[in-house]
Amino acid sequence: MTEPELLPILGQPVPERRDAARNRDALMCAAARLVDSCGVEAVTMDAVAEAAGVGKGTVFRRFGNRAGLMARLLDESEAAFQASVISGPPPLGPDAPPYERLIAFGRARLTSNLANADLLLAASGADTGRSYAAYSFTATHVRYLLGQLGVRGDIALLATALLAPLEVPILRQQVNIEQMDVERIVAGWEDLVGRVVSGPVTP
Amino acid sequence: MTEPELLPILGQPVPERRDAARNRDALMCAAARLVDSCGVEAVTMDAVAEAAGVGKGTVFRRFGNRAGLMARLLDESEAAFQASVISGPPPLGPDAPPYERLIAFGRARLTSNLANADLLLAASGADTGRSYAAYSFTATHVRYLLGQLGVRGDIALLATALLAPLEVPILRQQVNIEQMDVERIVAGWEDLVGRVVSGPVTP
Incomplete structure (x- = not known):
């Protein structure tokens, strides 16, 4: 045995x-x-x-140990998410215009982060429980799409600004404490993307 | 004794x-x-x-215990921060126009979050270590200023979008791992505020 x-x-x-x-x-x-x-x-x-x-x-x-098992489950889920971004069907995958891909990315990330929230906490007691590698993939993808959309500015920081509201502690607070509807959070994120992509209006 | x-x-x-x-x-x-x-x-x-x-x-x-001591130190720092927002001198306090107050708030929050990052971790092993009461104060303040600026949209979600990039795990990653300069992060946040306040441009 x-x-x-x-x-x-x-x-x-x-x-x-x-x-x-x-x-x-x-x-x-x-x-x-x-x-x-x-x-x-x-x-x-x-x-x-x-x-x-x-x-x-x-x-x-x-x-x-148990945390190790949870981390492996998270890895599998993360790998599946990355595969659907890199080579999956549109609008998340490459055969869609960049704006549609960005919107689809936000919805998919929000949903998967909420679904994996307990797993993320069980996998680690550290800050957010998500590995830097996982963050790095999403950051690179959002930067790429902002570049494709011709957004001007500090693209690295703008990408972080779009990713930060999708972090698990914030989503948990909105859903569990403030009782916000997930569709409302998704709509709010899409509005944020619109503002970030439009750029500041100089009067 | x-x-x-x-x-x-x-x-x-x-x-x-x-x-x-x-x-x-x-x-x-x-x-x-x-x-x-x-x-x-x-x-x-x-x-x-x-x-x-x-x-x-x-x-x-x-x-x-030690965590209790750190939590009390954090409470004192938070109380001082809130006092300077509510009744301190401009541009953080009330005698400044809302846009200037918002920019000053972001810089002050970012600086105090970075300064208190170790205290936040030592005070608690949970998600971000910051109490919901502390988050609630900053959210209410940012919502109020966005309202004063005549921003249209889901003000609660837009306030969260401005606060999320100031959370400690994100700042620590930018400063400690990505070696970003604090002034660059502040400038990026001010650019984000400009985009959020301008609103999306409808073509």
Whole structure:
């Protein structure tokens, strides 16, 4: 039942045994299903092991701890989001005009950040829980689209200004404390994009 | 040396003994001085007790723990900030036109958030560490100024859009990771205000 550790060859990825790969897929699948059906709070290492039909030790060896498991789930979700931006169908993907892509990006990011809010908190106790790599991807994409739209100004800071209201603590506050409707937040973001893209009117 | 606990009278504030008030002032003063000179990291309950010339037990009774002490320091800083917005000199205070007040607010908030970044993290492990009451004050102020400027749209969401880039995790990332100059961030925020206040240009 145990997976023997192979000595890694320097500079070469360790080959994954076929049953280990199967275990990993089963675990990720079981964990994602549990999160979807019961919420992040209810997902324990025990529950994942049971749902995937593997020993508890396998889950711990694979993810280290609960935060590690949540971080991996987040990585998978982030990878899927990035793929749909890079090569998915329009309006999020490349076959749409830049303004439509930007609007679609905001809606998709807002929705996925809200959906992953509990996962983000469970994955890390740090500031926002989102990795700098994930932020960097979204920042690069928004900068690119602002450039395509011919926006003048400090594009890096304007991109951050568009991304900042989509951060999880702000969305959670709007939805959970101020009881704002998600469609209202989306509409507000689209209005913000309109103002940022139009540029300041000099009287 | 111990401060006897008085039974509180329901609905009445417990009168503070004169030596307890002196202790509190001495402790807050010593803690603030230590933070200024050595940084948040270096400030321990022991160091504060020694600097204020009181017993360690007094510091723990007063603040509970280190996070409690940091939260109190933050409260004092927040109260001073709010006072300067409500009744301080222009351009932050009321004797300035709304646009100048808004620009002054952004600069002051950005500076104080950066200065208090370590305090915010030490005071709490939660999302941003800032209380909803503190957020609520700044949101109300920015909404009021946008109203004074005749800005049309969803004022609550536009105020949040202006406040979001001033949140500590974003500022820390810009300054510590992306090595951005603070003056550049301030200028970027002023440009954002110009765009938000101008409104979207309908072609």
